Amino acid sequence: MDKTAYLEHFKVTEENLRELTGLALSKGGDFADLYFEHTVYNELSMRDGQVNSGGSHIDYGMGIRVLKGEKTGYAYTESTEWEDIRRAALNAAMIADSPSGTEPGYAYSDGLLKNRIPGKHYWSVARIEEYGAAKRLPLLKRLGDRVAESDGRVIKVQAKIADSFSMIMMYNSIDGLSFDSRPLTSVTAAGIFKDGAGNTETNSASRSFRMGFDLLSAKLIDEVAADVTKGIDERFAAIRPKGGEMPVVMGAGGSGILLHEAIGHAFEADFIRKKQSVFSEQFGKTVCDPSISVVDDGTLAYNRGSVNVDDEGVPGQKTYMVRSGKLESFLHDRISAAHFKTAPTGNGRRESFRFPPIPRMRSTYMENGNCSPEDIIAEVRHGIYVDDFSNGQVKIGEGDFTFYVKNGRLIENGKLTAPIKDINIIGNGPKALSDIVAVGNDLKIDNGTWTCGKEQNCVVTCGIPTVLVRSLTVGGEA
Amino acid sequence: MKITENERKIALDSLDCALRAGASAAKVCLNKSVMSTYSVLDKEFDKLVHSADRSLYFHIFADGKYGNFSTNRFEPGELKGFLESSVETVRMLAADGARCLPAKELYYKGTSSGHEMEIDDPSFDDVPPERKKEIAMECAAAAPGTAISAETEFSEQADGLFIADTQGFTGLGYETTYAISSEITVKGKGNSRASGYFWSASPMLSGLKYEDCATKAYERATARLNPKKIKSGKYIMVVENYVASRLFAPIMAALNGMAIEQHNSFLTDSLGKRVFPEWLDVIDRPHVKGAPGSRLFDSEGVATKDCDIISRGTVGMYFINSYASRKLGMPQTVESASRPVIVPFDRTSGKGTGHGISSLDYILRQSGSGILVTGFNGGNSNPVTGAFSFGIEGFRFENGEILYPISEMLITGDILSLWAKSLFAGTDPLESLRWQVPTLAFEDVDFNG
Numbered sequence: 001m002d003k004t005a006y007l008e009h010f011k012v013t014e015e016n017l018r019e020l021t022g023l024a025l026s027k028g029g030d031f032a033d034l035y036f037e038h039t040v041y042n043e044l045s046m047r048d049g050q051v052n053s054g055g056s057h058i059d060y061g062m063g064i065r066v067l068k069g070e071k072t073g074y075a076y077t078e079s080t081e082w083e084d085i086r087r088a089a090l091n092a093a094m095i096a097d098s099p100s101g102t103e104p105g106y107a108y109s110d111g112l113l114k115n116r117i118p119g120k121h122y123w124s125v126a127r128i129e130e131y132g133a134a135k136r137l138p139l140l141k142r143l144g145d146r147v148a149e150s151d152g153r154v155i156k157v158q159a160k161i162a163d164s165f166s167m168i169m170m171y172n173s174i175d176g177l178s179f180d181s182r183p184l185t186s187v188t189a190a191g192i193f194k195d196g197a198g199n200t201e202t203n204s205a206s207r208s209f210r211m212g213f214d215l216l217s218a219k220l221i222d223e224v225a226a227d228v229t230k231g232i233d234e235r236f237a238a239i240r241p242k243g244g245e246m247p248v249v250m251g252a253g254g255s256g257i258l259l260h261e262a263i264g265h266a267f268e269a270d271f272i273r274k275k276q277s278v279f280s281e282q283f284g285k286t287v288c289d290p291s292i293s294v295v296d297d298g299t300l301a302y303n304r305g306s307v308n309v310d311d312e313g314v315p316g317q318k319t320y321m322v323r324s325g326k327l328e329s330f331l332h333d334r335i336s337a338a339h340f341k342t343a344p345t346g347n348g349r350r351e352s353f354r355f356p357p358i359p360r361m362r363s364t365y366m367e368n369g370n371c372s373p374e375d376i377i378a379e380v381r382h383g384i385y386v387d388d389f390s391n392g393q394v395k396i397g398e399g400d401f402t403f404y405v406k407n408g409r410l411i412e413n414g415k416l417t418a419p420i421k422d423i424n425i426i427g428n429g430p431k432a433l434s435d436i437v438a439v440g441n442d443l444k445i446d447n448g449t450w451t452c453g454k455e456q457n458c459v460v461t462c463g464i465p466t467v468l469v470r471s472l473t474v475g476g477e478a
Numbered sequence: 479m480k481i482t483e484n485e486r487k488i489a490l491d492s493l494d495c496a497l498r499a500g501a502s503a504a505k506v507c508l509n510k511s512v513m514s515t516y517s518v519l520d521k522e523f524d525k526l527v528h529s530a531d532r533s534l535y536f537h538i539f540a541d542g543k544y545g546n547f548s549t550n551r552f553e554p555g556e557l558k559g560f561l562e563s564s565v566e567t568v569r570m571l572a573a574d575g576a577r578c579l580p581a582k583e584l585y586y587k588g589t590s591s592g593h594e595m596e597i598d599d600p601s602f603d604d605v606p607p608e609r610k611k612e613i614a615m616e617c618a619a620a621a622p623g624t625a626i627s628a629e630t631e632f633s634e635q636a637d638g639l640f641i642a643d644t645q646g647f648t649g650l651g652y653e654t655t656y657a658i659s660s661e662i663t664v665k666g667k668g669n670s671r672a673s674g675y676f677w678s679a680s681p682m683l684s685g686l687k688y689e690d691c692a693t694k695a696y697e698r699a700t701a702r703l704n705p706k707k708i709k710s711g712k713y714i715m716v717v718e719n720y721v722a723s724r725l726f727a728p729i730m731a732a733l734n735g736m737a738i739e740q741h742n743s744f745l746t747d748s749l750g751k752r753v754f755p756e757w758l759d760v761i762d763r764p765h766v767k768g769a770p771g772s773r774l775f776d777s778e779g780v781a782t783k784d785c786d787i788i789s790r791g792t793v794g795m796y797f798i799n800s801y802a803s804r805k806l807g808m809p810q811t812v813e814s815a816s817r818p819v820i821v822p823f824d825r826t827s828g829k830g831t832g833h834g835i836s837s838l839d840y841i842l843r844q845s846g847s848g849i850l851v852t853g854f855n856g857g858n859s860n861p862v863t864g865a866f867s868f869g870i871e872g873f874r875f876e877n878g879e880i881l882y883p884i885s886e887m888l889i890t891g892d893i894l895s896l897w898a899k900s901l902f903a904g905t906d907p908l909e910s911l912r913w914q915v916p917t918l919a920f921e922d923v924d925f926n927g
Contacts, residue, residue: 050572056564058549075528078550091528133570156740192741200741200862243890243926244710274519275627276663278671354529393856397663397673400886402856402869424857424867426886475867475888478710478924
């Protein structure tokens with residue numbers, strides 16, 4: 001779609017947009033931007049062998065942000081009535097009524113964005129809603145049936161196909177108009193298993209991409225179904241290990257949660273600007289082994305975390321946070337970039353028009369090293385191997401992070417032995433980063449339904465090759 | 479902030495529209511909220527956010543089938559098309575005989591002005607923005623200058639809910655919340671930092687204690703400087719009332735009827751059985767005026783009432799909505815607890831409710847030595863088995879005295895075993911929270927460090 005289609009969709013003209021930003025700046029603001037969004041979300045759910053629940057959800061509105069120095073005024077409206085939009089602009093403009101103790105910085109990166117054009121990291125050739133529920137039903141049924149048939153111990157199956165399509169139009173007082181169409185389709189399935197002894201276990205799997213109906217193939221459905229039953233024998237047999245400090249081998253893929261929690265959040269430049277991050281004074285310094293490079297990437301094709309343009313109209317990019325062991329860049333939105341007199345990195349993201357943008361990760365991963373995964377495991381005398389996770393969390397100031405391990409194995413004398421489950425791991429970000437002593441050559445991005453919950457929900461992904469962390473604290477029997 | 483007559487008419491008309499489009503029954507929830515936040519960073523006004531939301535959430539039943547739909551577009555013409563399309567989608571799904579509206583006799587039948595529970599501040603719309611900004615600035619002003627970062631946020635929110643269905647039920651509820659929070663970061667040795675967070679909330683602005691919020695956050699931050707790691711082992715664990723609900727939440731999730739129906743609960747087949755210690759009582763008190771969480775009816779319109787959730791260690795009820803009721807073949811209760819209360823107990827002295835005050839200091843003294851948990855850092859619990867592992871932050875205490883902060887520690891166990899070793903439930907739950915979970919203590923908890 002071209003800009004005319006977006007303007008018509010949101011029932012405004014470029015002259016209207018100029019007038020609105022003028023109104024937003026009328027009380028002395030330095031910068032104003034407008035964010036129009038129309039999202040349609042659909043879901044179909046299967047429970048007890050039948051596709052018996054479904055729904056559609058429409059979200060439509062626009063947000064107005066005014067910056068005065070580093071201060072933010074934000075308001076939004078769900079209405080397209082001109083008077084409602086004008087009122088929102090005046091509410092946001094109120095921020096400029098306060099005296100500003102900070103200068104406008106670097107004019108919110110004017111000039112630094114020249115020659116950068118929006119990417120084409122995803123597009124929808126097959127908008128899912130055009131296919132209706134009827135075409136999705138057999139695929140969802142197939143998913144549920146595959147899980148149910150895969151293992152005699154399955155007693156319950158839940159499966160869901162969800163998709164959304166967002167039309168986004170942005171306008172700001174420096175760069176003018178930008179726009180994006182964002183498809184997102186997710187497939188999830190979960191099974192409850194019961195063995196002959198009456199023990200129950202659960203497992204789940206998911207895939208999510210910035211694609212439309214073209215994502216949904218029988219092959220993908222079968223992959224997700226297979227992942228639900230993968231490792232279930234081990235899960236029934238799993239033990240809680242003896243806890244304490246020990247070496248941890250983090251398998252390729254979802255172990256990227258280590259990067260997200262241990263360093264990613266602490267590199268988000270709002271925390272740096274506020275001097276809250278444990279990495280605040282580490283810019284340009286060596287923070288880990290020279291074999292390590294960590295990237296936050298908004299350019300991976302069809303990736304859940306990719307952005308053609310971020311939610312401030314800044315093109316997505318591949319940002320080296322750590323290159324060859326040195327801290328090279330923080331993750332910036334326009335405010336933090338202006339504060340540090342650098343270019344924004346395309347990390348200004350938001351959950352919806354209801355939220356002002358803040359620095360957020362996209363797809364965060366570590367580049368490949370030289371070791372084979374087998375050699376890394378063989379190095380460990382006593383430790384654990386983990387590769388299946390759920391949630392994580394970090395305390396920015398202290399740098400203490402945790403993540404929850406659903407499944408893994410003990411490592412004894414260089415070999416994977418007894419399965420383990422349901423343990424939390426805790427560590428300190430800077431120390432964990434410097435404690436990575438081996439990096440594998442098997443980088444894998446985990447394409448599950450990762451969602452980061454910093455103040456507002458944002459879709460992300462993570463990835464990592466197999467790595468060995470010299471020491472982390474592992475939960476377990478005391 | 480009020481739900482207007484016109485908005486209610488739109489909601490009611492949309493039910494008729496759904497029926498005309500072929501629905502056999504329908505329910506609509508009209509949610510409306512306004513919120514403002516005033517943020518101060520290092521004693522300078524930093525961010526002002528105004529928001530106003532309203533949406534219509536539909537539950538549509540047609541031909542024995544069910545779907546749920548929502549939109550924030552209220553224009554009648556758009557709504558008509560949306561509902562017609564929604565009914566069409568529902569008809570493509572498989573039938574599910576358990577999907578229908580609740581039995582009429584379960585509905586709340588009194589009048590509903592929305593103000594009965596007195597949890598909405600009548601002066602919400604009258605407080606000028608300048609005053610709200612002043613509150614944020616007054617709170618921030620108390621932050622000591624030695625902090626390297628001090629963030630304070632004042633927020634106010636008003637929520638309205640109008641429910642109507644095609645069986646004739648209508649209900650209205652309003653709630654307001656004022657909150658102040660402060661996060662202070664202080665510098666420790668080298669590059670290390672420590673942060674402290676404190677908050678206060680109240681349904682009424684007059685009840686909001688904001689003056690010492692930043693001071694308390696600062697005290698918490700400095701107390702956390704230079705933490706130590708201690709040996710793994712079994713310790714007595716005292717959990718502060720600000721965070722204790724983390725250990726109660728898995729129980730509430732496991733009592734949910736849908737979790738029971740899906741066998742996704744460690745309390746499956748536990749109804750009427752003593753699976754908790756005999757000294758544990760949990761009750762639901764949904765009609766306490768002025769108390770957050772109080773309500774006359776749940777989101778299906780089912781009347782709420784006082785009830786025993788866990789009585790002398792025996793599971794007294796599951797939270798069963800109309801769908802779970804039909805799936806499980808069990809009587810409907812309410813979809814969730816409104817204002818659950820853990821009844822105080824002191825296992826060491828055998829004292830129960832009404833035997834004086836037992837807050838944090840008392841419980842620390844009685845516990846002797848152990849670990850005081852003041853925050854959780856990540857972790858999870860397995861809904862099927864109840865196994866949990868949580869990151870914690872807190873302090874080592876001996877002879878009832880706090881000695882030093884600890885870092886990078888984990889607790890691991892399973893929920894039923896943990897509560898079997900509970901020692902204390904204090905008398906100090908936070909009035910501003912819906913779940914009344916006081917300071918708790920447990921013995922023989924596995925700590926890893």
